[in-house]
Amino acid sequence: DGGITQxxxxxxxxxxxxxTLSCEQNLNHDAxxxxxxxxxxxxRLIYYSQIVNDFxxxxxAEGYSVSREKKESFPLTVTSAQKNPTxxxxxxxxxxxxxxxxxxGPGTRLTVL
Amino acid sequence: GNSVTQMEGPVTLSEESFLTINxxxxxxxxxxxxxxxxxxxxxxxxxxxxxxxxxxxSNKGFEATYRKETTSFHLxxxxxxxxxxxxxxxxxxxxxxxxxxxxxxxxxxLLVSP
Numbered sequence: 001d002g003g004i005t006q007x008x009x010x011x012x013x014x015x016x017x018x019x020t021l022s023c024e025q026n027l028n029h030d031a032x033x034x035x036x037x038x039x040x041x042x043x044r045l046i047y048y049s050q051i052v053n054d055f056x057x058x059x060x061a062e063g064y065s066v067s068r069e070k071k072e073s074f075p076l077t078v079t080s081a082q083k084n085p086t087x088x089x090x091x092x093x094x095x096x097x098x099x100x101x102x103x104x105g106p107g108t109r110l111t112v113l
Numbered sequence: 114g115n116s117v118t119q120m121e122g123p124v125t126l127s128e129e130s131f132l133t134i135n136x137x138x139x140x141x142x143x144x145x146x147x148x149x150x151x152x153x154x155x156x157x158x159x160x161x162x163x164x165x166x167x168x169x170x171s172n173k174g175f176e177a178t179y180r181k182e183t184t185s186f187h188l189x190x191x192x193x194x195x196x197x198x199x200x201x202x203x204x205x206x207x208x209x210x211x212x213x214x215x216x217x218x219x220x221x222x223l224l225v226s227p
Contacts, residue, residue, distance in 0.1 A: 004156070033214075042202060042219040043157075048212070056212070090156055099213040100145050100206040104156030 003027065004105035006091050011110045013078075013085075021076045021108045023091035029103070030096045032074040036060060037088040037107070046089075049074055050096070078110060085112045115140040115207045119218035122200075126193055126225050134188040134221045136177075136203035144205040146170075146179055146186040147215070151200045160188075160201070198225045 004025040013019045025032065031050050035043040045058030049068040063082025068074055074093075078085045088109050092102040120135040138146065145164045149157040161170030166181035175190045186203060203218040 006156075040219055042217040043215075045214060048214070050212070058214075092156075097213070100147065100162070100215065101159060102157075102215060104158070106154070106156045 004091060004093055004103055006089075006105035006108050008108060009106065011108055013110070013112050015112055016080045018077055018079050019085075019110065021078065021089055021091075021110070023074045023076065023105060024072055025074075025091075025093045025103075025105075026072060027093055027103060028071070029093035030071065031094045031099060032068070033092040033094075033102065034058075034064070034066065034074070034076045035090045035092065037090055043090065046076065085110060115144065115205060115216050117203050117205055117216055117218035119201075119203050119221050122220075122222040124221060124223045126223070128195055128225055128227055129192045130225075132188070132190040132193045132197075132223065134201055134203075134223070136186045136188065136218060138184050138186065138203075138205050140184075140205055140207070142208070143181070144207065146177070147204040147206075148175070148177055148186070148188050149202040149204060149217075151202065151220070153199070157202060193223070193225045195225045195227055198223055 007022045033048045034046040047066045049055035065077045090107045091105040094102045116139045147162045148160040150160045151157045161172040163170040163179035169178045200220045202220045204215045207216045
């Protein structure tokens with residue numbers, strides 16, 4: 001079955017540590033996205049990538065980094081510079097030119113202790 | 114900038130009740146409008162969409178009509194089920210930066226009791 005996988009589902013880290021969240025898709029989509037979801041704030045775009053080896057900052061990119069070395073993979077690193085990293089992180093993908101119809105993964109809940 | 118405003122939740126209903134979740138938007142031009150649903154512990158799924166004024170999107174008994182005159186896209190269902198309990202997000206497509214992206218509302222939680 002085609003889809004998007006995110007791992008792990010729950011992640012705990014100590015303050016000051018970098019952590020990388022995985023996102024893999026086998027939908028053959030060119031575009032991929034990372035969102036952050038906080039209670040009462042909906043989804044906010046962190047980074048997006050329209051094609052391999054290219055990515056752009058979204059609305060809240062500070063304290064995060066990404067890479068896009070393969071079409072299938074778009075990992076997100078939450079760095080120690082992110083002041084409030086505890087959140088639910090969602091990865092999504094879409095066909096080229098079809099950013100309005102995005103397919104979402106199940107999400108990773110990151111808790112920084 | 115473009116934005117979406119949804120009614121605050123939670124919305125609590127009994128099974129077989131009528132559902133309305135309000136959504137209004139602010140946008141330049143004529144965006145496409147969407148409703149996404151998030152079931153507990155899962156990612157978002159596209160529920161329905163409308164791409165131009167007066168279009169009606171529908172799926173799984175849910176409907177929403179693109180109203181340009183009132184800048185609204187309210188979600189309705191005639192008879193809700195317990196399985197409809199979820200968080201519902203209204204969204205619009207934003208082309209203002211040259212890249213097409215989605216702008217989401219804050220979400221409305223629906224709780225349906227037997």
